[in-house]
Amino acid sequence: xxxxPLNLGRWVLWSATALVLLAAPQIFSASFVLTxxxxxxxMIIFALSYNMLLGQGGMLSFGHAxxxxxxxxxxxxxxxxxxxxxxxxxxxxxxxxxxxxxxxFGILFGYVTTRRAGTTFALISLGVGEMVFACSLMLPGxxxxxxxxSTNRVVGQPFLGISFGPAIQVYYLxxxxxxxxxxxxxxxxxTPLGRMANAVRDNPERAEFVxxxxxxxxxxxxxxxxFFAGVSGALSCINFEIVSAENVSAxxxxxxxxxxxxxxxxxxxGPIVGAVVYIFFVVALSGFxxxxxxxxxxxxxxxxxxxxxxxxxxxxxxIPVIRARRFGELLLPYALxxxxxxxxxxxxxxxxxxxxxxSEQGANTVLxxxxxxxxxxxxxxxxxxxxxxxxxxxxxxxxxxFVSARWDAIQQSLQSRxx
Amino acid sequence: xxxxxxxxxxxxSFGTTKIINGVSLAIPAGERHAIIGPNGAGKSTLYNLISGxxxxxxxQILLNGExxxxxxxxxxxRKGLSRSFQVTNxxxxxxVYENIRCAVLWSLGYRYSFWHRxxxxxxxxxxxxxxxxxxxxxxxxxxxxxxxxxxxxxxxxIGITIAGGASVILLDEPTAGMSRTxxxxxxxxxxxxxxxxxxxxxxxxxxxxxxLADRISVLVYGEVIATGTPAAIRSNAxxxxxxxxxxxxxVASA
Numbered sequence: 001x002x003x004x005p006l007n008l009g010r011w012v013l014w015s016a017t018a019l020v021l022l023a024a025p026q027i028f029s030a031s032f033v034l035t036x037x038x039x040x041x042x043m044i045i046f047a048l049s050y051n052m053l054l055g056q057g058g059m060l061s062f063g064h065a066x067x068x069x070x071x072x073x074x075x076x077x078x079x080x081x082x083x084x085x086x087x088x089x090x091x092x093x094x095x096x097x098x099x100x101x102x103x104x105f106g107i108l109f110g111y112v113t114t115r116r117a118g119t120t121f122a123l124i125s126l127g128v129g130e131m132v133f134a135c136s137l138m139l140p141g142x143x144x145x146x147x148x149x150s151t152n153r154v155v156g157q158p159f160l161g162i163s164f165g166p167a168i169q170v171y172y173l174x175x176x177x178x179x180x181x182x183x184x185x186x187x188x189x190x191t192p193l194g195r196m197a198n199a200v201r202d203n204p205e206r207a208e209f210v211x212x213x214x215x216x217x218x219x220x221x222x223x224x225x226x227f228f229a230g231v232s233g234a235l236s237c238i239n240f241e242i243v244s245a246e247n248v249s250a251x252x253x254x255x256x257x258x259x260x261x262x263x264x265x266x267x268x269x270g271p272i273v274g275a276v277v278y279i280f281f282v283v284a285l286s287g288f289x290x291x292x293x294x295x296x297x298x299x300x301x302x303x304x305x306x307x308x309x310x311x312x313x314x315x316x317x318x319i320p321v322i323r324a325r326r327f328g329e330l331l332l333p334y335a336l337x338x339x340x341x342x343x344x345x346x347x348x349x350x351x352x353x354x355x356x357x358x359s360e361q362g363a364n365t366v367l368x369x370x371x372x373x374x375x376x377x378x379x380x381x382x383x384x385x386x387x388x389x390x391x392x393x394x395x396x397x398x399x400x401x402f403v404s405a406r407w408d409a410i411q412q413s414l415q416s417r418x419x
Numbered sequence: 420x421x422x423x424x425x426x427x428x429x430x431x432s433f434g435t436t437k438i439i440n441g442v443s444l445a446i447p448a449g450e451r452h453a454i455i456g457p458n459g460a461g462k463s464t465l466y467n468l469i470s471g472x473x474x475x476x477x478x479q480i481l482l483n484g485e486x487x488x489x490x491x492x493x494x495x496x497r498k499g500l501s502r503s504f505q506v507t508n509x510x511x512x513x514x515v516y517e518n519i520r521c522a523v524l525w526s527l528g529y530r531y532s533f534w535h536r537x538x539x540x541x542x543x544x545x546x547x548x549x550x551x552x553x554x555x556x557x558x559x560x561x562x563x564x565x566x567x568x569x570x571x572x573x574x575x576x577i578g579i580t581i582a583g584g585a586s587v588i589l590l591d592e593p594t595a596g597m598s599r600t601x602x603x604x605x606x607x608x609x610x611x612x613x614x615x616x617x618x619x620x621x622x623x624x625x626x627x628x629x630x631l632a633d634r635i636s637v638l639v640y641g642e643v644i645a646t647g648t649p650a651a652i653r654s655n656a657x658x659x660x661x662x663x664x665x666x667x668x669x670v671a672s673a
Binding site: 187188190191192193194195196198199201202203205206207208209210211212213216217220224 | 492511524531
C-alpha cells in the first residue's frame with residue numbers, strides 16, 4: 001500500500017505542510033503549546049526515520065534511540081565546545097553534527113544488526129540498545145552519568161537579532177529542519193534504494209535473485225535512517241539544553257515504535273500523525289494525570305487490535321466514501337460511536353484515577369474528576385464509574401454494529417458501481 | 420565453443436541422503452533445454468544449486484565459461500543467469516510495474532543508488548513497460564501483484580525473471596497449475612521472451628517440453644540417464660524404462 005497522490009496534489013500537500021509549520025505559532029501562541037509543537041517537530045523526524053526501517057525496510061528495531069541519543073550527545077559536546085570558543089559553528093547547523101554522528105554509529109552498529117532480518121534483527125537491535133545504555137552509565141566522562149550533560153544553546157553573537165534564546169526561534173529552527181527532513185525522507189522512498197528496500201521487505205529471497213544483496217540494502221537503509229535520527233537528537237539537545245542517559249534508553253526506543261505504529265506504518269505520512277498524537281500524550285496529558293502512560297498503552301493496544309494500519313489508514317479509508325459523496329451517511333453512526341466511546345472512557349478514567357490516588361502513599365484520597373469531588377475509599381464512586389463504563393461499552397457495541405452496517409452498505413454499492 | 424551453462428560432476432547431499440549424484444551437462448548458447456524426470460528426481464535441487472540457493476557438495480558449475488561455484492544468488496544473477504520459481508515468488512505488496520522495475524534496476528547500473536529519482540529513469544521505465552507488454556500485463560500495471568489471478572502471477576514470475584536481460588534463463592515449471600489455454604499462451608510467451616537466449620526449463624507437461632525444447636535431459640534419482648533431441652529421447656529405452664506407467668504414454672504421444 002502506498003499513498004500516491006497526483007503530482008499536483010503532492011505540491012499542494014507539501015505547500016500546505018510548510019504553511020502549517022509556518023503559521024502554527026501565530027495561531028497557538030501560548031508558550032505551553034509552543035514547547036509542545038517544538039517537541040512534535042523533533043518527534044516527527046525521529047518517527048519518520050524509524051519508519052524507514054519498520055515500514056519501508058521491514059526491520060523492527062528495539063534500539064533506534066541509540067542513534068538519536070548518540071547524535072544528541074555528540075551535539076551537546078559540540079555545542080559546549082562552540083560555547084567555549086573552541087570552534088565556530090552556527091547553531092542552525094548543529095543538527096548536521098547530530099546527523100553525521102547518527103550516520104557514523106549507524107554504519108558501525110548497522111554493520112552488525114543488518115546482517116540478519118526479521119526476529120534476529122529485532123533481537124540484535126535490542127542488544128545494541130542495552131549495550132549503549134549500559135555504556136552511558138559506565139562512561140560518565142562522555143555521557144555525564146545520571147545528571148547528563150547540560151549546555152547553553154545561546155552561543156556567539158546574535159545574527160540579525162536571532163539568538164535562539166526565545167522558544168519561538170527554536171520552534172522555527174525545528175520547523176525548518178522538520179520540513180527539510182520530511183522532504184528528504186520522502187525523496188529517498190523514490191530512489192532505487194528506497195524501492196528496493198520495499199522489495200526486500202516483501203520478499204528478500206526474490207530480491208537476491210534479481211541481483212540485490214539484501215544485507216547491503218538493509219545496511220544502507222539503516223545508515224540513512226540513523227542520520228535523520230541523529231538530526232532529531234541534535235534538535236532535542238537544542239530544545240532542552242540537556243542530554244542524559246534517558247536519550248539512549250529503551251524507553252525512547254519503545255516510544256518511537258509506539259508513535260510510528262499509532263500513526264500508521266504502511267504510509268509515509270503515518271509517523272507524522274503518530275508523532276503529533278504521541279507527544280500530545282507524553283507532554284500534554286502527563287501534565288493532567290499520572291496515569292498518562294496507562295492511557296497511552298491502552299490506546300496503543302486498541303490500535304494494534306483494531307487498526308493495525310494506524311490513524312493514517314483510518315483517514316485514508318474515508319477518502320473513497322467522501323469522493324462518492326456518501327460520507328454524510330456515516331456522520332450519525334460515527335457521532336453515536338464517539339459519544340458511546342466517550343461515556344466508556346469517562347467511566348474508565350474515573351476508576352483509573354481512583355486506583356492511582358489510592359496507590360500513592362499518604363496522599364489525600366479525596367480527588368476531583370470532571371469537576372466532581374469524592375473519596376476514593378468510598379464505595380459509591382466505584383459503583384457509579386463502573387456503571388458508566390459498562391453502559392458506555394454496551395452502547396459502543398451497538399454503535400459499532402450501526403457503523404459497520406452503514407459502512408458495508410456503502411462499500412457494496414461502491415463496488416457494484418465500479419464493476 | 421563454450422557452453423552457456425556447464426555442470427561438471429555436480430553432487431549434492433543433505434546429511435547422508437544423496438540428492439544429486441554426479442550430474443554433468445553442457446548447454447550451448449541459444450539452446451532451449453528441458454530437464455524432465457519423475458517427482459523427487461532432484462530437478463528443483465539442481466536448479467537451487469545452479470542459481471546459488473544451496474551450496475554444492477562437490478563439482479563445478481560454469482556460466483559462459485566462468486566458474487560460478489559457491490557464488491551467492493545475487494552474484495550469479497549479476498553474471499547473467501536468472502531463474503523463476505515453481506511456487507510463485509513475487510513482490511506481493513508492490514504493483515506489477517514496480518515488480519518489473521525492481522528486476523531491471525541492477526542490470527541498468529542503478530545498484531543501491533539513493534541519488535537517482537526512480538520516476539525519472541527513462542531507461543528503467545522503457546524496459547519495464549516493454550517487459551509488461553511482452554508478458555501481457557500492461558493493462559494491469561498498477562495492480563498489486565498479490566491481487567493478480569494465478570495465471571497472471573505466473574506471467575509476472577516469468578517477467579521478473581527475464582527483465583534483467585540475463586543471457587541464461589532457468590524456468591522452474593512455468594506452466595504448473597495452468598489450464599490448457601493458459602498453458603498454450605505461456606508456451607508462446609516463453610518461446611518469444613527467450614528468443615536469442617539460453618533457456619533451461621524444468622517441466623512436467625510433456626506437450627510443453629516436446630514443443631519447446633531443442634534438447635532434453637532426463638533426470639532420475641539424481642543422475643542424468645539420457646540427453647538428446649526430443650526424437651532421440653522418445654525412442655530411448657532407458658527413458659522408457661524409467662518412465663513406465665502414465666508418463667511413458669505421455670512421452671510417446673507428445
